[in-house]
Amino acid sequence: MPETVTLVVNRIAVEVPAGSMVSAAILKSGVNTFRRSVTGEPRGPLCGMGICFECRVTIDGEPHCRSCQTVCRNGMDVRTDG
């Protein structure tokens, strides 16, 4: 059995394999709108390598974190802006 970590996405606990990216945990939680553009369009991970900035979410109170470049930690508090 692989080691797992548990984090909170929009107040709901999500368990993922250790080493997973936050973007994967968000998708696993069933959310696919990570944020909204200025004109209100839904946005989510596109490049998966930190270039497009489309997957930004708020992590532990810090806005605009790239979820595809952030490794999940136990107890992490993730908020999407969908």
Place this chain on the structure above:
Amino acid sequence: MSSKTYDAIIIGAGIVGSACAAECAREGLHVAIVEAGIVGGGATAAGMGHLVVMDDSEAQFALTRYSQQLWDEISYELPREVEHDACGTIWIAADDEELAEARRKEKFYADRGVKTEILDAQALAETEPNLRPGLVGGLRVPGDSVIYPPCAAQYFVDQTLAKGASLFLGVAVKAITAEGVLLHDGTSLSAGVIVNSAGSSSPALTRGLEVKKRKGHLVITDRYPNFVRHQLVELGYLKSAHTLTAESVAFNIQPRRTGQLLIGSSRQFGVDDAQVDAPVLTRMLDRAIEYLPGLGKLSSLRAWTGFRAATPDKLPLIGPHPEHERLYLATGHEGLGITTSLATAKLLVAQIMNRETPIPVTPYLPARMAREPVHA
């Protein structure tokens, strides 16, 4: 060679030129607008869009106040993308000397019917919690507001075109002639009135104008709604922005409707190069972080520069050229062109139509810059 004929040719579709064009068209004049780049693409796009009443001089106050009232009158009709936001300004006092200056401003404005409010240290901290502790207070000017200027310029151009005007876009004026203008593509336009409203490019078209480029930097951040709620300007700005020679930075930040923050400001003379100057940008951001320590953790999206059109006496040139019979000037607005564009248009058109101006125009007449005749 054939030449198209108009009542008025407006050179430059920045905020000033486009406001002048719309006012001319409203007056029933047949207007041509010539813009070398894009509508609202120069200082209009580079600047902050702060509609601010200022008190450097009585003449500056009169122009900014009158113009702000004109903006208020049309605020309900401005398109959504102009992002008119009546957020107000807070002038920040970092020490007792600056608080004394805030009180002087309060009295100046009160004597002239402008509502303001002195904030003590606690009220300031409650109103803008991201400001650093230890500031002594500020002056809130609730009547000030912000807009997104390029869209306002486009709105004025659209109004002008709706009245049958012509727009020559992407072609520069090669020369202002006795009867009109000659464009770089060989087109010749003639008109009874030619208006040089080309901002920092205006001296290139009209020799002898006392207008110099004053470079500025701005940075825009990602969206952080409510990080600040007012346009915040340090009162130390008055010490740094007034010198006509030095390179200076001052804390000036503006919240946008999107939640983004525009961070300024810098002032440099004698620099023609539009590149971002890293040392100046660093000083500017360091200054902003002194006031808002949390700013350092936010992410910025872009930095850019622009050129203000500065005159020696800090007032714009609005009115007839002292020598060229058909030429009018509407330039030299430095950092206040967004605010004063509408008043400029009213003053210019009143002079063109030979009417009394809505406020006294003498302080802004180009003739004040006329040099003493040189005797051989």
